[in-house]
Amino acid sequence: MARTVDPERHEARRLVIIDAALTRFAADGYERATTAAICREAGISSGTFFHYFPTKLGLLLAILDLGTAETRDWFAAQEGRDDGARVVLDYVEHAAEDFADPRLPGFVRAVGALMGVPEVAHALARDDDAVRSGLTPWVGRAQRAGGVRDDLSAGRLAEWVLAIVDGYVGRLASAPGFDQASEQTMLSDAVRRLMRP
Amino acid sequence: MARTVDPERHEARRLVIIDAALTRFAADGYERATTAAICREAGISSGTFFHYFPTKLGLLLAILDLGTAETRDWFAAQEGRDDGARVVLDYVEHAAEDFADPRLPGFVRAVGALMGVPEVAHALARDDDAVRSGLTPWVGRAQRAGGVRDDLSAGRLAEWVLAIVDGYVGRLASAPGFDQASEQTMLSDAVRRLMRP
Amino acid sequence: MARTVDPERHEARRLVIIDAALTRFAADGYERATTAAICREAGISSGTFFHYFPTKLGLLLAILDLGTAETRDWFAAQEGRDDGARVVLDYVEHAAEDFADPRLPGFVRAVGALMGVPEVAHALARDDDAVRSGLTPWVGRAQRAGGVRDDLSAGRLAEWVLAIVDGYVGRLASAPGFDQASEQTMLSDAVRRLMRP
Amino acid sequence: MARTVDPERHEARRLVIIDAALTRFAADGYERATTAAICREAGISSGTFFHYFPTKLGLLLAILDLGTAETRDWFAAQEGRDDGARVVLDYVEHAAEDFADPRLPGFVRAVGALMGVPEVAHALARDDDAVRSGLTPWVGRAQRAGGVRDDLSAGRLAEWVLAIVDGYVGRLASAPGFDQASEQTMLSDAVRRLMRP
DNA sequence: CATGAATGAGTCTTCATTCAT
DNA sequence: AATGAATGAAGACTCATTCAT
Structure with a gap:
């Protein structure tokens, strides 16, 4: 009963x-x-x-963890694919689509202001790790397959891919005429240019 | 007396x-x-x-205005130069050097969280305008001079240059091994790749 | 059914x-x-x-009433005895033994803090009455039998007996080396000294 | 200025x-x-x-510390006296007079309920120490001078003196007809009886 | 009877801002 | 001009109690 x-x-x-x-x-x-x-x-x-x-901060951390889990799931789902460069570009596109939710840029900024709070810093580090360790192997594979520059380590190149995605996301929020619909193709183009040998 | x-x-x-x-x-x-x-x-x-x-917020706005004025001054000092592409790259380098002050990334994040406050939004819009309206003419001049892609409007291309700078700045703050000293040349390279025809 | x-x-x-x-x-x-x-x-x-x-306070009151009933029962069980002084000392010993339960001193303190709550004050008054009206007749009988001082009224002397028991209980809780096992004989001695003519 | x-x-x-x-x-x-x-x-x-x-608890602790300091001052002022038994009785009287402030018994009960809070427990331990270490030497001196029982150690006898004072204070608060004016002489008498050889 | 999710009144505490000196 | 004590509005969080299942 x-x-x-x-x-x-x-x-x-x-x-x-x-x-x-x-x-x-x-x-x-x-x-x-x-x-x-x-x-x-x-x-x-x-x-x-x-x-x-338990607390307001606990709620925030729960949201962050949700995002980290989602990232891990996405990369887990790519297992078995072949074309590294394609996976990298898919990830970029996937990330960009996440930001179709117009609240996300604002949320990212909100979290940014809390980087001084240890628990947030750790959660963000975990999240970053998930992305980095998910992306780097594909970058490396793309390099070995040729067609992608190899004057940088896979890790550093991955970092720069993320930097461009970050910049894109930032603009999405702050620049008036900069919207996901019209700029997403430019994003892929920018990443392709970055990776070109 | x-x-x-x-x-x-x-x-x-x-x-x-x-x-x-x-x-x-x-x-x-x-x-x-x-x-x-x-x-x-x-x-x-x-x-x-x-x-x-007058208030804590007033202090923040004063800091923002200081930055906007500095940007205007920098562009005013470029008057009379010829090579548009060179000026764009100089600006990128100049912006990157500003961020040699390790406090700036944190400050930018702090301000980002206040975008919902009208006065801050306006101050940031003014700042963005200063950068955009300073940079766009030089991008346009570079396009007309050739050697820079012209499949995008000068304004949109300038926006993307800024996106890359933003991404670089963001990584500076959040990625462990990503520091100004070693990545600044990559930044110039990334911008050059973006602008290449 | x-x-x-x-x-x-x-x-x-x-x-x-x-x-x-x-x-x-x-x-x-x-x-x-x-x-x-x-x-x-x-x-x-x-x-x-x-x-x-019904409420948390109701629970507390129920506990207090239980104690009061127990006191009444104890005195009811003494009916028919002869030696008043002996009954008084037995009560003192009985009370001291109750406090062999190490939770009691803490509980008494917890209740003490609620004396400002009318319902608790009344319950405590009822409890005190039970003790007082149980003890006083025996003190009186002891006085009339001689061997116990009679420069105080039976009621006042009973009050002082209770004061000493209270003091003993208080120390039990707060003084490190003061424990029921070793001090109980001192308690009887102290009460005897108090009552001596 | x-x-x-x-x-x-x-x-x-x-x-x-x-x-x-x-x-x-x-x-x-x-x-x-x-x-x-x-x-x-x-x-x-x-x-x-x-x-x-700093906090509500901090205020409470400040009050307790004030009391401890007052106790230390009182004992410091007795330095140089001769008659140990007299000093003990003076202390008892002094303590009883403190409780002429009708708020004190209630305050003591309020503090008692917080014995489970470590900071309060420590403050009370400090206070108890001040009293104990102030009183015990005088009890010892009285024992050596004769006229006071010596079948107990000075420390244990001092403890029992304090128990009686505690009991008196407790009754002051809870028993209707028990007031400082009329019972203070009984208090001294009770202590004298306790200490008698 | 038993459960535990839901409620919201009530508490301590923080902090930007004012103002008498 | 400079000080820092005083203010009180506002916010996070706790907990006794209710009630649908």
Whole structure:
């Protein structure tokens, strides 16, 4: 009797809160996004908030971990492919599509301001590691296959690919006429130019 | 009789506060950098702080304006030059050198989190305008002179140059082995590749 | 049909909760002992807690009433005895033995902090009354039998006997080397000295 | 210029807050005495409260330390006296007079409920030490001078003197007809009886 | 009967800003 | 001009209690 824990409902509600938080963090920044505002956005009470997440920071970290997991999943799904350069470009495209969600740039900026907070720094380092260690082997394979410059180590070249993606994302948020729809092809082009021998 | 306002001393003190704020904002982010911490860093009292700046936000805006003015000055100093492509690359290098101050990436992130605050958004828009309107003519001139791709408008190409600089700056702050000394030549190379016909 | 209320099981569970509460109140004080902690200690859910007790305060009052009833029972069991002084000393010893439960001093302190709450004040007054009205007649009888000082009223002397027991209990909790095993004979001696003519 | 720190005014204000806190802690207990209520009682704002004390607990500890210091001062002032038994009785009387402040018993109870908080436990241990190490030598001297029982060590006898004072203080608070004015002579008598050979 | 997710009032504490000296 | 004590609005978080299952 008394089936009180419905794991599905729990997970669903958790995601509602995460979604609301993404909205508020993106629009207002971490500090200006009050827990009250997040609760309002999610349609829950403050008690419920702290029933699902231990602290406001804990919620942020949960979001970051979600992203890291998503990255790992994406790379895991590429296992067995052959064309390294193609995978790199697919990743770039995949990342760019993530940012079709207009809240993401704002969220990334919100997180950036918290780099001084150790727990955030660690979560970001984990995330960066996931991307880097996912991407580097494909860059290396592309180099060995030829068709990609090899005057840089695979790691350093991967880093620069990420730098360009970062720059693209940053502009998405701050430059008026710069939008995902029209610039995504330029992004692929820019990365191709960077990697050309 | 008593001329109590010594404009030089006033300006010097203002700069001391701005410098202290740059340090704290960069290390802790805008919200976590308390006025008390900035005062401590600057060696002044809170009363003095508000004698020089109307609010904490006012101080931040003053710093941003300083940067915008510096950008305008730099472009004003290029007047009369000929080689557009060279000026663009010089600007990239100049921007990169600014970021030799290790506090700047942190400061940029701190400001990014405040994009939702209208006054900050406007100040950033002014700053962006200064850069864009400074850079675009030189890109256009380079295109007309040949040697630079012209499948994009000058404005859009300038935007992408800035995107790459942004990406470089972002990595500077977040990637462990990515430092200004060793990556600056890669930056120029990446911009050159982007602009190549 | 369904007789769902098994009075014995009900009472047993009630006592489990009371015991758990005694533990938590004693260790943490009334306010710091959360209902959640009491539930954990008792191995029940919060819903069950409030099925057995109307409020957290109600639980505390129930514990106090239990103590009062126990006191009344003890004195009822002395009916018919002769030697008043002996009964007084027996009571002192009995009280001291109660405090062999190491949780009691802490519980008494926890309750002390709630004297400002009317319901607690009343419960304590009832308890004190039970002790006082149980003890005073025996003190009086001892005085009339001689061998006990009679320069004080029986009531006042009883009060002082209780004061010494209280002091003993207080030390039990706060003084390191002061333990029930070694000090109980001193307690009887101190009470005897107090009562000596 | 700018005489901003007036140490006297600072200390005076600190004492006003301490006095207000004593009132509220005594009447309501530690947890139920909100900082807001203490501020109201002291006629200050919440900001001022935290300007003078780091936390609500810090305020409580400050009060305890004040008491410990007072105890040390009292014993320091007895240096050079001769009659140990007289000093012990003077201390008992002195302690009893302290409790002429009707708030003290309530305050002691409020603190008792916090014995589980390490910082409070330590402060109380320090306080107990001050009393014990102040009193024990005088008890010892009285024993050596004769006229005081020596079947107990000086330390243990001192402990029992304190137990009786504690019991007296406890009754002061909880027993209706038990007041300082009429019972203080009984207190001295009780202690004398305890110490008699 | 038993469960535990949900609630929201209430608390401590922080911090930008003011102002008397 | 410079100081720093005082202010109080605002925010994160806790916890007793309710109620649908």
